[in-house]
Amino acid sequence: MISWRSTWSIYTRELMRFLRTAFQSVLAPVLTTALYFIVFGAAIGGRMPDLGGVDYGAFIIPGLLMLTLLGETTSNSSFGIYMPRFTGTIYELLSAPVGVSETLIGFVGAAMTKSLILAAIILVTARLFVDYSIAHPLLAVVYIMLVAAAFSLFGFILGIWADNFEKLGIIPMLFLTPLTFLGGTFYSIDMLPKPWDTIALANPIVYLVSGLRWTFYGSSDVNIWMSFGITLGFLAACTAVIAYIFKTGWRLRA
Amino acid sequence: MNEPILELEGLSKVYPGGLKALDNVDLTIRQGEIFALLGPNGAGKTTLIGAICGLVRPSSGGMRAFGHDLATGWREARARIGLVPQELATDMFEPVEQAVAYSRGLFGLAPDPKRIEEILRSLSLWDKRNERIMALSGGMKRRVLIAKALAHEPDLLFLDEPTAGVDVELRKGMWAIVDQMRNRGVTIILTTHYIEEAELMADRVGIINRGKLLMVDEKEAMMARLGRTEAHISLAGPIFELPPSIARYPIDIEKGGTSLCYRGGDGTGRGKAEVAEITKALIAAGIDYDGIDLRESSLEDIFVSLLGEEDAA
Numbered sequence: 269m270i271s272w273r274s275t276w277s278i279y280t281r282e283l284m285r286f287l288r289t290a291f292q293s294v295l296a297p298v299l300t301t302a303l304y305f306i307v308f309g310a311a312i313g314g315r316m317p318d319l320g321g322v323d324y325g326a327f328i329i330p331g332l333l334m335l336t337l338l339g340e341t342t343s344n345s346s347f348g349i350y351m352p353r354f355t356g357t358i359y360e361l362l363s364a365p366v367g368v369s370e371t372l373i374g375f376v377g378a379a380m381t382k383s384l385i386l387a388a389i390i391l392v393t394a395r396l397f398v399d400y401s402i403a404h405p406l407l408a409v410v411y412i413m414l415v416a417a418a419f420s421l422f423g424f425i426l427g428i429w430a431d432n433f434e435k436l437g438i439i440p441m442l443f444l445t446p447l448t449f450l451g452g453t454f455y456s457i458d459m460l461p462k463p464w465d466t467i468a469l470a471n472p473i474v475y476l477v478s479g480l481r482w483t484f485y486g487s488s489d490v491n492i493w494m495s496f497g498i499t500l501g502f503l504a505a506c507t508a509v510i511a512y513i514f515k516t517g518w519r520l521r522a
Numbered sequence: 523m524n525e526p527i528l529e530l531e532g533l534s535k536v537y538p539g540g541l542k543a544l545d546n547v548d549l550t551i552r553q554g555e556i557f558a559l560l561g562p563n564g565a566g567k568t569t570l571i572g573a574i575c576g577l578v579r580p581s582s583g584g585m586r587a588f589g590h591d592l593a594t595g596w597r598e599a600r601a602r603i604g605l606v607p608q609e610l611a612t613d614m615f616e617p618v619e620q621a622v623a624y625s626r627g628l629f630g631l632a633p634d635p636k637r638i639e640e641i642l643r644s645l646s647l648w649d650k651r652n653e654r655i656m657a658l659s660g661g662m663k664r665r666v667l668i669a670k671a672l673a674h675e676p677d678l679l680f681l682d683e684p685t686a687g688v689d690v691e692l693r694k695g696m697w698a699i700v701d702q703m704r705n706r707g708v709t710i711i712l713t714t715h716y717i718e719e720a721e722l723m724a725d726r727v728g729i730i731n732r733g734k735l736l737m738v739d740e741k742e743a744m745m746a747r748l749g750r751t752e753a754h755i756s757l758a759g760p761i762f763e764l765p766p767s768i769a770r771y772p773i774d775i776e777k778g779g780t781s782l783c784y785r786g787g788d789g790t791g792r793g794k795a796e797v798a799e800i801t802k803a804l805i806a807a808g809i810d811y812d813g814i815d816l817r818e819s820s821l822e823d824i825f826v827s828l829l830g831e832e833d834a835a
Contacts, residue, residue: 274628278628284620356607359607360612360628362576365598365601366628367597517579
């Protein structure tokens with residue numbers, strides 16, 4: 269039987285941790301996004317043609333949102349579980365009458381909440397630079413939540429796997445960010461020459477960016493259901509890995 | 523005798539790499555007692571606590587707490603167990619009151635500001651409730667960890683080296699806190715390097731080395747069984763054989779006949795009484811003496827002797 273009080277305690281404590289560093293947590297992504305809009309939206313975007321009838325400045329919004337969402341969600345969640353392991357405070361969580369459900373809902377729920385707050389801030393920031401509208405707002409929110417949940421779980425696994433700060437940063441830095449940049453954040457896959465347009469489809473981030481772009485503008489590089497399927501598949505895979513971690517105590521219990 | 527609240531049966535832990543940290547440990551803890559677990563570094567004390575509290579996965583054996591099997595009924599059991607770790611591990615950026623309230627919530631209890639206030643006051647932390655933990659002294663940080671462990675009102679509390687690295691005054695303060703908890707009826711299992719601590723506070727003592735629980739007994743019974751009195755009697759002149767009136771006592775002639783050494787008694791005062799009888803007998807036999815050096819063995823002597831036997835074996 270899940271303890272909702274325990275879950276709420278973990279969730280609110282994680283959010284408090286976020287609020288303690290709110291200035292850094294919010295300002296950094298807002299500033300980065302603003303810079304992207306200035307460089308790619310205003311400076312370069314003015315010379316770019318419309319893509320599928322969407323102004324280039326508006327076209328990059330879902331990609332930029334995904335770029336921030338994946339990075340921030342993964343790092344928030346990985347730090348959330350890595351730091352207690354690193355400082356030894358995880359003893360309290362492990363010795364409490366809480367299981368995988370409370371832990372996951374608490375940590376992942378908090379990471380998701382932070383990401384949604386950031387997503388909202390980024391959309392507001394984008395509005396200052398570009399005029400845009402969202403074709404399927406409800407689906408956009410659902411999709412953002414799904415991606416945030418999947419990458420919170422991924423970050424949680426990363427935070428348990430990592431045994432030093434270098435490992436904690438290596439996956440987001442060496443894999444996640446490059447794949448997001450190459451995943452159609454700033455361009456449509458159609459713009460790539462052959463065979464790169466086909467090769468690009470091996471990049472899973474293409475489906476995520478494309479899926480979010482569809483919820484914004486009703487058109488995308490790949491089928492929306494393919495995007496939903498891949499996101500849900502990743503979510504299920506991460507959940508299974510975490511269930512295994514908790515069952516075996518891998519890197520959590522000596 | 524109070525009912526058992528914790529029962530360990532054949533508990534073993536072998537770490538990857540082959541280190542056997544716990545070797546077939548059997549132990550029963552009774553409600554309301556203070557149990558001191560003594561052992562040198564690496565003896566298995568923290569592993570034993572970790573196994574009960576869910577930080578360490580046992581390799582084999584069974585554990586029951588409050589009637590629940592810890593493998594299956596861990597939620598019910600852990601809700602009644604508190605742990606104060608050896609390391610000062612807590613979020614140092616968190617204010618004291620918030621940290622303690624979090625611990626209560628984590629264990630599934632409703633917020634209770636009155637109870638939190640009571641705990642903080644009893645640990646002299648109320649004035650520091652809004653301070654970040656990082657701003658507190660080492661002794662206060664340790665008290666915060668105790669407050670966190672008490673926040674969910676546990677019936678069984680583990681104190682892992684509660685006075686490690688704190689000065690004498692703080693150590694005495696910690697003993698007073700343990701006394702308060704004892705009065706509240708909390709069962710306490712503490713590990714310590716300071717044997718005087720165990721001697722002062724514990725009802726029962728367990729001695730562990732290399733993962734094996736060598737002995738568990740009431741403190742007084744252990745002293746009675748293994749305690750000794752040692753007396754050195756300096757004689758005014760040398761003697762070469764014992765007078766018949768004291769020959770039945772465990773006495774050796776030492777230092778060329780100028781000293782008698784008595785090693786006997788049982789830690790209950792019998793040794794002192796025998797030394798008094800010996801001195802009277804010496805006077806009656808016309809043997810004069812000019813000094814007596816009398817020493818009762820402590821729990822520390824028993825501990826060292828037991829570990830010595832274990833090492834020799």
